[in-house]
Every structure is written in structure tokens, then in C-alpha cells.
Amino acid sequence: MNARGCLWLVSIVLVVVFLRALQGCFFAVHQTEQVIITQFGKPVGEPITDPGLHFKLPIIQEVNRIDKRFLEWDGAPVAIPTRDKTYIHVDTFARWRINDAKTYFVRLRDERSAQSRLEDILGSETRNAVAKHDLIEIVRIDKNRKPLRDENLKNVPTGLGTIGVLPPIEYGRLKIEDEIKTKAAGKLSEFGIELLDLRLKRVNYNPDVLDRIYQRMMSERRQIAQRFRSEGEGEAARIAGQKERDLNEIQSTAYRQVQQIRGESDAKATEIYAHAYTQNPQAAEFYNFLKSMDTYRKVLTKDTTLVFSTDSDLFGLLKRANAKPQTLPPAR
């Protein structure tokens, strides 16, 4: 019974040992890797880029795994003065790939030294490029772009200070990035590294510069605010003027019409009267007479003292009953 158990034990141990030895002969290459086989530290054959199970000599050959994906490089932010002497913090990143694994392995061996080489080369190329250009070249991209204008600011003439204006550029950020990339790519290819892309991730003002920038921003805003206020006052004055104008127009037009209507009415009435009173001589005479009578009524009031002669038409009969009344006073 015990002997049987020992047999089991021994056979299992043998299997394990055999598998271990077999494991030394085989190795898997991951989809993301390439492998360089070294024999006593010396690379043997071409790099294996084909993923899957591969064979090697156990113990004497060693597997060196090298990434074949796009790898990142994230530059440390550096303070650089631009050509127009503005200090900015530039933060760059790059993506690279090991395209010649053998050269890479021989010259750099591992990724840490690769990263430090990238830092050296990309850092210095970035510095050179930034120092060669004005800040605006690093900030802007498209030299043909026309900015949208704020509806509220559309009255502000362009070229008034820097408000709403994109300063002109010659190259732009993309060209500068390309320039850095082209220069660095040549240097990196010696290490078996292919530089795929390099970009300026962040460009920010140095804190010392920032105060100056803020001052300028504030003065720009103040200008805009003043402009708004002045526009408001101007518009209000215009409306007040319009009010005066409209009032005068309305009132004088009304006055003119009123006078015209009244004049016409008086004229019309006069015409009607004149027509009636002059239709024949008798009418005129009668009118005179009536008007005289009316006038008497108005003129002779209770304060009037009247002195009549018995010779008058009215009182003629007082003297003699047979006195013949005289003819009435002629009209007029």
C-alpha cells in the first residue's frame, strides 16, 4: 500500500520535472511582443515578431521580450522662453515604437534607457523649436481662420486693440510639431526607434508672465465695458431726440390741421351768411335792419339812460294822437 503510494509520488514528480524541462524549450510570444533570443547574452537570429508558441534551446538560450506596441513618452513640463521672450511651460508627449528590435536591444537594452534617450532628444528639440518661434506661432494652428464675432461687439471696429482679433501667424503649432518630430526622428532611428508622433500637450504661461497677461485682459474688458456703456448712453440720447422730434411733429401738425379746419369753417360760415344776405337788395336791407335791432338789444342795458324826444318815432304819439309816425330810421 505504501509502496504503491510511493510509486504514485515518484511518477508525479517525474512528470513535473519533465514538464519543467519542456517548458524551457517552449515559450509563448504575446500578441504585443517581439522576442530576441540571446545565447550567453549575444542575440541569435532575427527577432521573433510572430505571436504564438516558439521553440528554443533550454538553459543556454534566453528570451528577451520587447514591446512592439505604440509606446508613450510623456515629457516633463519645461519652462522655455519663446523668441518674443515670453516664458512658457511646455508639456509634450510622443508616441513611439521599436521598429528595429535588434538595434534597440543592442544599443539600449531596456525601456528605461530608451525613455531617458527620448527625454534627451525630444526635450532638446522641443526647446530649440520653441525658442525659435514667437509665442503666437506655438498657440495657433490655422493662419486663415477668421474668428467669430460677438454680436454685441460687432460695432467695435476690427483692429481696435487686440479684442476679438487673432494675431497673424506664419507657421502655426502643427508645423512646429512637425519640425521637432522630423529632427528627432532622424536621431532616434539610430536606436531602432520610430517616432510616430509628437505633440505639445500643454502650453501655459509662466506665473510671472501671467500677471502681465491678466492686466492686459482686464484692460481689454474695461474697454469693452466702456464701449457698452457709451453705446447705451448714445442710444438713449438718440431715442430722447427722436421723442422731441416726434412730439414737435405731432403737435405742430395737429395745430396746423386745427387752424386750417377752423379757418375753413369760419370761411364757410361767412360764405353762407354772405350768400344769404346778398341774394337781393331787400335781403341786404333787411339784414341791416335786423342787425341794428340786435345791436340795440345788446347795447341798451339796464344801466343805460335813454333820453327820447316826443318827436321820435316811438314816442311821437305821446304828443298828439294823430301825429303821424315818422318813417322808421333808415337801415344803417
Place this chain on the structure above:
Amino acid sequence: MNSQSPVVYNFHLPRFPARLVAGVAIVILLVTLIWTACYTVQAESEGVVLRFGKFLKTVEPGLHFKLPLGIDKVAVVPTRRQLKLEFGFFTPGYTNPDQPAREGGEERSMVTGDLNAALVEWVVQYRIDDPKQYLFDVRNPAQTLRDLSEAAMREVIGDRTVDEVITIGRQDIEVSALARMQELAKRYMLGVRVDQVQLKNVNPPAEVQASFNEVNKAQQDRENAINIANGDYNEAVPRAKGQADQAIRAAEGYRFKRVNEAQGDVASFNAMLEQYIKAPEITRTRLYLETMGDVLSATGEKIIIDDSMRNLLPILPLTGKPLEKK
């Protein structure tokens, strides 16, 4: 490992029959094999199967089998889940470790095309649409997406004025940044599809915020001044119009009055004239006497003198004032 533990068990307790022990060991081994041979892929994900490190296939959600003992490996990628990255800020309770901003302050601050400073926060929504590319072509794809998204946003902001960035150009910025990020994601072979870029808080730096508020206030002041002026106008002008109409109507009324009165007077005159023409003398006399009757009854002092009397003066107190009545 699994294959060794039953052996140890056996060693310490030798009185169990070896056959039973071996049986148990084989059963445990089988269960372990089966256990490591099956796996599930969640509904929102796709599984990518590797055999000895080489890409074999992608599998749909559900229960699947693979070769055990590390021969086949499965990476599960949440291809159907909408993932998001936050820049310049973060919302707590995220599950995706790449989501929150890592260096909020630096991510936010940008230089605009007119060399002003602005603080921009934004969100990128994306989905993994090619798990093979996502897993195998780029190391750290999410970080790469973060980097290129920052670069793209700064390219877009760098070509716009601070007014565009803060107020009028937001949508335009989202559209342009999205297009740029999609282009870069394709070029970097990330295997992701950028679906949306949304701007969140976009502000001028705190130091100049007051000046920006001042502009808004000035804008309000302008509107206010114009409104007040319009109010004055609207208060005065319609009333003046009404008053003008009133005066004109009154004048028209006057016209009716004058004309009608004239016509009335004339009608009455004509009627009287007709009678007058028939008997002028008697009519005149009648009217004269009627008038005198009315007039004289209303007048105060009446003095009737004979025409032969010559010396009137002594009895007439011609003081310029009417005589006192007794």
C-alpha cells in the same frame, strides 16, 4: 499547484487507501481543469482569446470554453459601454480609473488664440470599437487618448479668441475638437471611437473674472439705458398723438357747429325775409317796436322830453354816472 496538493494530503495521513486518494486527486484535477476552461463574457463586453499569446478570436457575450492551464487566455473588453474621460475636473464615484482628471489645474488652463488665458473643462465620451487594436496596438490606450484629447482641445482653443471660447464659440469648439480627436485616435490606432466632446465650465481665470462680469454688467447697463429712453418715448409720444387727435376732432366739431349754425341762421333769415318782402314797411315797424319794447323795459332811466323844450341841462345830472334810483 493543484496537482500537488492531494499528494501532500496523502503523505500526512497514510492510513487512507491510496486508491481513494488517487481518485479524489483525479476528481479535483478534473474539476479544476473544467473550472479554468470555462469563462463568461458580460453582455456589455467582448472577449478576446489568445492562444500562447497569439490572437485567436473574439467572442460574443455568454458562456465559453477555452483550453486550460494558461494555454488560452481571455481578455474581456467592455466594447458596448460608453466610457468617458474628464478633463480639468472629476466627478466622484467613477469606476473607470482613466476617467478623472489627474492634474486638474494644468489640464484646465489654456492659452487662447488672442493670447488670453482661459480655464476649460471638458468631457470626452468614447467607446472601444476595435478590441484587438485597443489591446494590442497601443500600450496604455486610455492614457494615450487623454493625451491626444488634451492636445486636440488646445489646438482648437488656440485658434479662437477668448470671447469665442467663453461665450459664442462653444458649440463650434465641441464640433472641431471632436473631429480632431477622431482623426488623431484613428492615426494612433487606438481602436476607440470618440463619440462626443462636451465643454463643461469654461471661465476666464479667477483673477480677471471680475472684469468679465463688469462687461456683462455694462451690457445690462446699456440695455437698461435704452429701455428707459424707450420708456420715456412711449410715455410721451402716444399721449401727444391722442391729444393731437383730440384737438383735430374738436376743430372738426367746430366746423360742424359753425356751418350748421350759419345754415340755421340763414334758414331763419330767409324765412323772415320772405315775409318781409311781402310787407316790408309793416314788418319793419313791427320788429322795431317789438325790439324797443324789449329794450326799453330792460333799460334803467328813461327820460322823455318834448322837442320844443330847450333847457334840459338843469335837470339832467350828467355826472358820467347813471342816476341813483330812488
